[in-house]
Amino acid sequence: MRIMRLFIGCWLFLLILGQAWAGVLTKAELARRFPAPIVVGDKETDLPVWPLFRQNATATELVGYVFESVDLAPIPGFSGVPVNLLIAIDPKGSFLDVSVLSQHEPVFLDGLGEAPLFQFVKQYQGLSLKQNIAIDARKKRAPDATHADIDGVSKATASVRIINQSVLASALKVSRKKLGFAQGRDPDQIARIRMDVFEKLSAAQMLKQGLIQHVRLSNKDVETLFAGSPGAGLDVEATRAPDGVFIDLYLAYVSVPTVGRNLLTERSWNKLRNRLDEGDHAILVMSRGRYSVLGDDFVRGTVPDRLLLKQDGLPIDMRDLNLELRLSEETALPTENIAVFRIISQAGLDAASPLAFSLPITRNKGIVYPERIARNVDFSFRLPADFYSAPQGDDATWRGTWKNRKAELLTLLAGLALLAGALAWQKRLVREGRQFTWFRRLFLVFTSAFIGYYAQGQLSIVNITGVIQALLAGRSLGFFLFDPMTVILWAFVLLSLFIWGRGTFCGWLCPFGALQEFTGKLGQWLRLPQWKIKPRLDGRLKWIKYGLLAAILGSSMFSSQITDKLVELEPFKTAITLNFVRAWPFVAYAVGLLLLSSVSYKFFCRYLCPFGAALALLGRFRLFNWIPRRKECGTPCQTCRHRCEYHAIAPSGKVDYGECFQCMDCVVIYASDEKCAPLMLEIKRARTIPIVRATAEESSNAA
Structure with a gap:
């Protein structure tokens, strides 16, 4: 303390x-x-x-x-x-x-x-x-x-x-x-489409309200655009039939529920919603006539070059969704050429500002090296105020990162919920020792494979030094929000520290710790000679990690350059973040620690890990002594102490929660009537019929 x-x-x-x-x-x-x-x-x-x-x-x-x-x-x-x-x-x-x-990014310092x-x-x-x-x-x-x-940059x-x-x-x-850029708006400080608003409207009513934009060009209109230029008179058909339809174009803001649900069949609307992420926009293009927005050489899934969108002078990228949608029978809109274009949320399209569209029309003059003459037909429409909500408060662009990793975050939350439930109802978890063993093995595979290598969720002392240096400089801690895996893991670990102590992370959620446990069990299975550290030496070695923690935290307050060197005492970046793809001294160090773990169980975790030391200190504020004990534990029974590979149980039977990794082997022993000596003796006594000397009266009656 x-x-x-x-x-x-x-x-x-x-x-x-x-x-x-x-x-x-x-x-x-x-x-x-x-x-x-x-x-x-x-x-x-x-x-x-x-x-x-x-x-x-x-x-x-x-x-x-x-x-x-x-x-x-x-x-x-x-x-x-x-x-x-x-x-x-x-x-x-x-x-x-x-x-x-x-x-001072860790991944770019001695890593990549x-x-x-x-x-x-x-x-x-x-x-x-x-x-x-x-x-x-x-x-x-x-x-x-x-x-x-x-x-x-990978990794x-x-x-x-x-x-x-x-x-x-x-x-x-x-x-x-x-x-004087007006278009340099914060992409999160924009109006959003109200997904809770729906009104039953016909196509004619939506046209009147501005939810659908209609542009009709005749051949004569287009010819007028090119009048007085080298492109004039090049379109023979337009000259022959000036009143013919060049393009009859309808644009609909189809991601607005009132538009999409009225224009599309229910199945098509659901299909569209499944292809859009939160904050995305979709424009439905319907046309007929000689000219199509898609063009003969248009490749599905790409950006159209015959329909451009700008807002406040800033180009906005639209991409074809390559989605076949069916219009409802009541719409009476053209179905000859239909396409739907997606505008991703990161583009920063403001639903409250006008959408400025451009329809480029190009004519070629000449054969070998044709001259391209282009004219644009510009038009715009604005979404009525009833269908969007104004921006609320300040926000940050890290939200896009969370949205993009939604599946990973849900997987992590499911894993954490499973772990929390298992630890909360530990009696059920340890009821069958074999089932508990397999549960632990599979969860550690999840920790190393998913949390570590796939999601890059290895917590580290760098997280703590980063907080210290940011606070010293008076800066926000918002940089953590760009890594949602770290945020969620830290929230769970901080909560678990006050319930169970440091062991929840070190024993269940540390990817490198899981690798060490696997190599340790492999060494035992291969019957490698194990280095049995005597209790007195063990007690001294455990202080090393606190000294390393003090050195790292002290340096973070004065010299970030020294901190960058000291944090390399952790092999996490080499083994997990960079997947051992690094300069050979770092790889040799990380591999050496894993090999050492095969003969001295989780040596780094027990004696050298500064992050584990920090969690052990924070774990002193733990609310519960959750490991069950009997009065015989330590006096005289020493079974759990001898079985604890972390040396976290004193001869008196008291558990040192600062060194406990929550492997729960002692809890399994406590619940087992085949391993726990006091419980075995208690059961044996319950089954024994005591022999009591008979009284003289009882003896005469028996005679």
Whole structure:
């Protein structure tokens, strides 16, 4: 308890002295990075940016602005320290340069190395804030005015999302303030479609209310567009039949329930809803005539080039859902050409703002190298206010990460619920020793395979040092929200600490701990000689992890560089996050600990793990002594003590919950009438008929 108070006191003292992070660049350093003919101006007073100029004859023209992301969007990474980026944008909102000034992301320090990070940020050069920048695009396309796909970094998905958020958030702040961008809205501060509103309407009524947009172009209308240009008179059919229908187009905001449920059959509406995530939008396109939005060479599932969408001047990406939908019989709308386009929630489409559509029409003149002449037919429509809700409060873009990992999170929650139920009703769990053994084995497989390798949910001392460094710098802890697995696991572990102690995580939910348990059991099965550590030495070795914890926490308050080195005492990043794909010293260390566990059961967990030490200290606030004990435990029975491979039971029979890993072997013994000596003796006594000396009267009566 004294150790815990000491740590808390140190943290509070240094929190008072902590100062916020700030940029590190100077004008001289920027001049070195942006040499002549570029001239670096003085730092602005209203915003921490430096203007960049170029002398053009007698005029001085603005080239752009350069700034540090930590000054404008200090979003902490997983070490608790923000990645600091140098960002330069031109007056049109295009990225001139993005480079890394400093970073403390664990995965890029001695793990993957910094090269993948440098390669990742280099992709922003030449891209524009007017483009929808997507990470980890499955089918990478050449960038255009609407979108740009950039490659992510394997094993660092959450980190690059945080970096991307830092780049865009800081650049948009500068663009709003200095460049007058109206489209730089927060994608979560937008109106949302009200899914609880439905009104029975006919197609005519929806057209009148603006829920369906109708555009009809005759051949004559299109010919008028090209009048006076090289494209005039090239369409022979239009000349021959000027009143003929070029395109009769209907656009419907079909993700609005009032529109979708009235236009589509019930089966088609349900099919559409199953293809849309929360916050997505869908536009139904119906047309007839000579010209189709899809075109003869259109590939299903791609972005159309004959129908474009913008909002506040910002291009919005629409993608074909490749979904066959049936209109209800009452609609009387064209069914010759039907397609539905999806707009993902991350695009930031505001349901309250007008949707500006463009219908490009192209004519070719010439045969060998034809000249392309294009004209646009622009139209828009706005969703009535009854069908959307205004934005409420401040929000953050981490929500998209949670939505994208919904299946993983539900799986994790199901696993945690199963574990909590099993531990809460431990009497049923340990009733059959063999069944308990298999339950534990299967759950540890779930922990290592799903939580560890698949979902990358290994909790670590880095989580704690990240919190400390963020609080010292006065920053938010919102960076955790970019990793929902960590948030949910921490919530469960903190709750379990106050109920059962540190053992719930260390014994059930630590992926590396599960690997150690498997190697330990394998070593026993192979009958490898086991290193039996004497109790006195065991007691001394257990203090090592507290010393390592103190060193790491102390360094996190003064030097993040030292902390980056010390946290490598944990093999979690090597074994779980990077799957042993790392420099050989780190791999040798992690593999060595696993091999050591095969002859000394979970050696690292018991003696070296600083994270386990932190949980042990927090577990001292445990509410229950949940391991059942009998008065004979320790006096005279020593069965559980000798069977405990963690040496967590004293000769007196008292359980040291700070060293208990909740393997529940002693609970199984307690409930077994074949293993628990006091219980076996109690049963034996109950079955024995006592012999009592007969009295003289009883003897005479018997005679």
